[in-house]
Amino acid sequence: MSKRTSPPRRRAHALLLGAALLSATSPALAVPRCATETDQSVFELEALKTELMVVATTCHMEDRYNAFVERYKPTLAQNGRAFGQYFTRVHGRTGQRQNDIFITELANARSNAARQLGSDFCPRNGGLFTEVMSLRGEADLAPYAAGKDLLSAGVTACEGAPAPRPARPAATRRASR
């Protein structure tokens, strides 16, 4: 009987040990970031576009969103392609599906953030259109998006990417079988 109870206990201990090691040794709690600066910028710009879309639909600012898309059309189109290519590169045949899932989750996360702001959302975040339309040019779009911290809540840039991650202790791997 004691033989039967032993393995689960060992597994539980191994799990505890693994979790303790993981939390003590790795910066895994950091908001995940893409392995390359280029990919990170692609995700940030996509997040900015989604945020502006949420502002536009929530605050009835569709005209301002259309003006934004019209002004930055070449950059946005190029970014959209790079965004799609990222998912194809990482997920292969399921890339399009993963892309759709990410976009949906991103929109949901930004909508939730909007809901949390309540009546402050439109007067506060509506100013994003003023900011983005005052950029000197398309080259400023990505560095501007990088300063908006839109990928920290609910979604993570490059989710599922083969980004360098800390090695997991052997005990954790054994325990998860």
Add this chain to the structure above:
Amino acid sequence: MMTKAAMKPLGGLALATLLAACAQQQQAAAPAARVYAVDLQGQAKNCTVPANVALSADRPAEATMSLDNDGGWCGIFVAQPGPKPFDYGTVRSRPANGRVLIRKVGDRTRVDYFPNAAFGGTDNFTVQLMPGGQELKVAVTVAYTPPPAPPAPPAHTPPARTPARRR
């Protein structure tokens, strides 16, 4: 009836005077930009930043920031003369161990730094503010105290064998 008729023009006049006074007051002092509650929440308990940062178009301004990593942000205020906030800001170099958020808070622009969870050490980043293109280089020192280790799991004691469990 008489009283009512006499009161009506007087009330209208008083209201008009009041409105005019309000308009004059608004013209005299430009209304301060609104500050939203969400922009004031979540600051790190210990956040030390310079009160005034002199930005220059000629060369990047340098500032230091030190904070305790308790999950909160630490922010440096900058502004155009007035004061009024900058039109927008861009990230020129990212911090290696945190995130940057540039936002308008009332009449000023605030450059916030969020350290990654469980990070302690030094970090740095550069932002550029427009119009003017002034750069601000920020050197960050983050203090992090890890939480106490979780209690050790209870010692393993084999269950007592009972006759009923024997086969």
